[in-house]
Amino acid sequence: MFYHDNKLQYKVRVEKPSPAFANMLQQAIGGIEGEIRVCLQYLFQAWGSRGPKKYRDMLLETGTEEISHIEMLATAVALNLEGAPVSLQEEMAKDKVIGAVMGGMNPRHVLSSGLAAMAVDANGVPFNGSWVVGSGNLAADMYANVMAESTGRVLATRLWEATDDPGMKDMLAFLIARDTMHQNQWLAVLEELGGLQGVHPIPNTFPQTEENKEFNYAFVSTKITDMDGDGDSMMGARWTSGPSMDGKGEFKLVRAMPQGGEPMLGPPDPRGHAQKEQMMGEAGGMMDKIKDAL
Amino acid sequence: MFYHDNKLQYKVRVEKPSPAFANMLQQAIGGIEGEIRVCLQYLFQAWGSRGPKKYRDMLLETGTEEISHIEMLATAVALNLEGAPVSLQEEMAKDKVIGAVMGGMNPRHVLSSGLAAMAVDANGVPFNGSWVVGSGNLAADMYANVMAESTGRVLATRLWEATDDPGMKDMLAFLIARDTMHQNQWLAVLEELGGLQGVHPIPNTFPQTEENKEFNYAFVSTKITDMDGDGDSMMGARWTSGPSMDGKGEFKLVRAMPQGGEPMLGPPDPRGHAQKEQMMGEAGGMMDKIKDAL
């Protein structure tokens, strides 16, 4: 169950409001690298958690923290929109340099939200629930989480570079720090689950005797080497020789070569109403069947 | 540049066509864990690759291989749909057990594609380009790839469990093997980039002196311990004490506490046409400004 107070997790100050930066911040709210995604991702993983209770507990903790991050960013968006131009004529009368920046504003911040944050990204594309990954496999989910915090921290550092507002830089330095922690936190679970060799291949419950043993540690090279004459460029790479990362195989390099034949589908069902010519085949043999159907 | 031949990378056989299984296979084609996603993800990462050329080369190789996987799965869908019922009356006349399974069929396999695969998932939700992650940061991208191959392999093992068709099991055993390899392959890059301590926090180019140093290795517990009286359940966990995974800090446990005040937004811009009552504030002070505007 969830509770709140009326304060923010960390202070949010904006010295020089910038509607263009408000738009950029939306990526950290409603984008695929953003906070709504991680918030719902950790909470849904918690709510569907099967297995050791401590992971459910941790996911619930951090999922809850992320709500506070959405709140901080939504507040930052609203503050960056204070005093934003709301008409095109007003915009034209303004200093031209500001005008250019205004080009980066989201018109829906004026038209739809009345100068407030929305559940969209920096292109105005709405948040999409498909981004909320929870597979039921704890290790796969931890990688999904490391990935989310990695692209999230990359995003936050880019936002930090994009602004010179000290308040915004300070807020972002906090969020960047939290991403540092969260990367470490999910990695700690992976270590606890056995590290690379204990965890992989994910899932570690599928008997490897059942997988195709010719191709499970083979790098398949699709490059047509004879056409540009520079050899197999992958030869000698870490992923084409030596022990595999999971310690369960030996990397090798294999040239791509079809193992299957040419696929051959049956003729169309007459009631699916393909064209007549499709039912005859190359040699017209199915014509009788078609005639009956028509 | 890309080339093809007319054969399949691996053989695709279906002994007992099952329209319900055809629908399930769509998840591996057009779903977020599916092959269109990894195919485009690796190719876009390659095409935008900046830095050492060998990573661009490798991404291009495996991105190309994934096209062949989509082809295999699309063929498998078409073969599983051979002989599928195309009318409701036909369905009713059939054996009831088959009928029940038919409940799991995608009606668009009859109506829209004429018994062929589509670029959708097992709910008929179309493939979405937002799933194609390429951040420009190689380590973040490698985690995105490990994650994709992990949820992808989990999916493939579940499909393997869902069928007892030997042809389908054999094809899935091949795809599961490729996922094993691909997990290992992206992990090899991460090792080459320095392993946990060299790679993290991602991005490793943001000066950690600039991030908030009070919170970058602190587990923030949002749990209200006094309400259920069972203490800080996170105490002593791997992620609340000891050295951090990236070797650059020491984990600690911090109880959630607001660091920021209560946010205070300005009154609405009159031209944004909020309600009158919003412009007055609690004490009605902005009334004059409003009167002018009306």
Next chain:
Amino acid sequence: MFYHDNKLQYKVRVEKPSPAFANMLQQAIGGIEGEIRVCLQYLFQAWGSRGPKKYRDMLLETGTEEISHIEMLATAVALNLEGAPVSLQEEMAKDKVIGAVMGGMNPRHVLSSGLAAMAVDANGVPFNGSWVVGSGNLAADMYANVMAESTGRVLATRLWEATDDPGMKDMLAFLIARDTMHQNQWLAVLEELGGLQGVHPIPNTFPQTEENKEFNYAFVSTKITDMDGDGDSMMGARWTSGPSMDGKGEFKLVRAMPQGGEPMLGPPDPRGHAQKEQMMGEAGGMMDKIKDAL
């Protein structure tokens, strides 16, 4: 800022797990009438709230409560999926009646989430951030909220009818009660803002002297009465005569009649590469200009 404990707001029991009912419950989680929508809607309205602080405070309270509702429903989905069939052959061997119900299962509950809830609706369509409405106009937002709680309560009563599991009926009776309260709560704000006559037309800050006064209280009937000879069926209705609901006009009935002429767009810009024939106009007059361009 947000906090949690590990318990549920209200008890969630499932006596007879039903994967088909699990799927139906998804509508109340990730559907447009569902809890993620109201949760984010109230929170975003709070975070962007300009004007009297008490409304911001209230929105924050109820937005927080809604997270607990998502949690309850996600738990209910997971419990309804316990023991669900994970393979088609298993399904076939089962009792046929169960089999039929299984037809209503979401295959992604097996394939993607490992028997847990997802951020999707009962068709597997992902939650969409565009549903989160916050206009910056308090009265418009309150109507958005009444509407959300009304369609939400309709949904909850239908779910209540769809199951005979006593645990599920009890949980839904709680959620239905909360929707009753929330409808009343947003209506209380509308009353406080002045009721129908104080609040409407929304926004009440746009000077009505500026709107078209011929059509602002006129019901425009588009029905072609002479074609079916049964008169203006709207005559005498509450919305075609008498005082308007906002007390600021008198309803009247007007027959649809074009007030504008036939629109006439200019010829295409040659560089937009329409077909040649489009640039000539009916009489071919623009041919010269085209010739130059080609």
Next chain:
Amino acid sequence: MFYHDNKLQYKVRVEKPSPAFANMLQQAIGGIEGEIRVCLQYLFQAWGSRGPKKYRDMLLETGTEEISHIEMLATAVALNLEGAPVSLQEEMAKDKVIGAVMGGMNPRHVLSSGLAAMAVDANGVPFNGSWVVGSGNLAADMYANVMAESTGRVLATRLWEATDDPGMKDMLAFLIARDTMHQNQWLAVLEELGGLQGVHPIPNTFPQTEENKEFNYAFVSTKITDMDGDGDSMMGARWTSGPSMDGKGEFKLVRAMPQGGEPMLGPPDPRGHAQKEQMMGEAGGMMDKIKDAL
């Protein structure tokens, strides 16, 4: 059945074409507050209408009128795009102030539609059929309609503020007037259905004896009052004491407190291939079962 003539419902004039304003107008066409939404919403409500015929009739009337509004706005977009720059070099040569505004143009107006309106919003996000609400409950639908006309009128007044083109202001004054009427019209139905006390809680056909009577008129406060020491800020508000708006209960204030225990899900199904460690539980008890499965 539907008919047309070639004229517009109201005149559409543009004196100074503005591609940036053309883009803003798209919100009123293809946005969630826009005319495609209300058009389809009223028509679908009519086509699915069960109960008194007069409501079906009215919905059909106003749904038809809204097609004419889409037509007006689409014409306005096309006229605002006349003479728009179609190349970047042309843009650069232009007056810089105009150039700044051009930043607000939708490039797809040049690239995809050839200077015409599209079925998208002001961010280029396509119209989405999920916005078309028709619940089958007349009162819920009327609130959906009041809400649509309220956010729609807020949008129209903001567009009115954003332009100083007299033709556009005149067209918008007409549309604003229609929104005034439509708000009143749907409210008239709600009055006819019994007003607040007759209509609520929606649906009014679910027996209130079946809902949870402890929580149906209780404001649940999730605020942790002891943490910031300013008391229950909701105390004494209209929604925490006194008769409820529907006249069927008495408001009260309740502090959030879990009524349910901690959720406890079963271990994962082995065939769902969670990680081994998840199946052991905290104490490793399920190991035997796993071993059999592997």
Next chain:
Amino acid sequence: MFYHDNKLQYKVRVEKPSPAFANMLQQAIGGIEGEIRVCLQYLFQAWGSRGPKKYRDMLLETGTEEISHIEMLATAVALNLEGAPVSLQEEMAKDKVIGAVMGGMNPRHVLSSGLAAMAVDANGVPFNGSWVVGSGNLAADMYANVMAESTGRVLATRLWEATDDPGMKDMLAFLIARDTMHQNQWLAVLEELGGLQGVHPIPNTFPQTEENKEFNYAFVSTKITDMDGDGDSMMGARWTSGPSMDGKGEFKLVRAMPQGGEPMLGPPDPRGHAQKEQMMGEAGGMMDKIKDAL
């Protein structure tokens, strides 16, 4: 401007309601091959029409007719849902064969719309405005329309096969007839615009002297013939020799061969925070620049 009456364009009768068929019909309403798409497509093409007025007029006519088709289909969905099961227990008590069919029902027809049509397809995926194609080039648009009526008629014939309800078959026979007409109608415009040789290549206003003349009538074969040894299978096909369809070139067969070199992107901008290792290049040369930036 638009008008209506209360009757249907063609009669809609359902003798044996079928909720599964109701779901299938949704494809013809809200699917990509459906009537909302063609309705909006023809209307938007009309509203943005530049050039001879008669095409605008025709598009307006047929766009208006399509609204009546949506109406017919929405009515058909509602009638097929009469008496549909609204609870799972009811379903279980029913005849098992019916039960199996019920598997094909859309649960949102019960939960969200109250047994009425929605703006979604047969998978419940919402109508998407991106499907509304209007390019501003009349010939391209006519092909978009022929294509829409072709996939639309294929869909309608499949629906006709899927049902044996005489009322539904009769309604579909009407819609199939209209698709026949509409295919012919758009083809008539293409003929009037000059037929294959006058119309193509579309757009016919781009000077062909500017296009690459080596590749504009060459079939590029990407097949690696030497790998399966069966020669260039495209040799001698209609599209590899002889005059081109537009009469402006001669088809030829060319083997795929890179005309461009290997792409070489610059190093990442340091402020984009790629990993350190990416900035060094293969040979580490950029290290100095990085050091400055950190």
Next chain:
Amino acid sequence: MFYHDNKLQYKVRVEKPSPAFANMLQQAIGGIEGEIRVCLQYLFQAWGSRGPKKYRDMLLETGTEEISHIEMLATAVALNLEGAPVSLQEEMAKDKVIGAVMGGMNPRHVLSSGLAAMAVDANGVPFNGSWVVGSGNLAADMYANVMAESTGRVLATRLWEATDDPGMKDMLAFLIARDTMHQNQWLAVLEELGGLQGVHPIPNTFPQTEENKEFNYAFVSTKITDMDGDGDSMMGARWTSGPSMDGKGEFKLVRAMPQGGEPMLGPPDPRGHAQKEQMMGEAGGMMDKIKDAL
């Protein structure tokens, strides 16, 4: 199966990088007229191809070529982004004319992809799998392909007009040439399938004796001629008289007139919880049934 080499199909040079043009190019990658769409469309049509093998083969060839086009465009985007501004302050310091153009940049090219292409269109809207059309009817699919290459070539010529970079113009001249070829190629199949009269109406396997013969060659005019007094403007058009394009009928002009009555749906199912008033009908007759249900 698929292969690659490391070179580009055609050279990609950018002399003056332009982030605004990079954004425009995205339409040709991830837009509905773009290369991901045609690539997947041709490949899915190939993989589901039933009937003469040569069409499958050809689709596979050209689908493979399109991957190389995505690669070229993605490279062009990355090159146009070299040196793009990554912070707002940097932008402000720049020449104002450049600044204005920067308004057309996609902020996610900085924030999300690190100056590389993404799978989105020129509005940042993600690629959508629903655009991948493969109906199983070869003629319908060929029209879908002609349409895709026609809107694609229109787009490419507009991009050609929008830039004056010689490298970009050269690359686009190549892509425009390929679109010329591909239009011709799909038309060649349509000719081979019998041309207009052999191919139409599509599908040509539905017996025309079963379609409604009163309306299959009738232009239905929905225009209300008596209201504007300018007669039936469609009279004498190619599509209202003379032989139909498919040679199987005679065009005629028919005035829109309802052939069906007024639809009449049954009362709502009580368990769907419409409002009470809906169940009574106009005359209140169903009250008894309702009372029982409550």
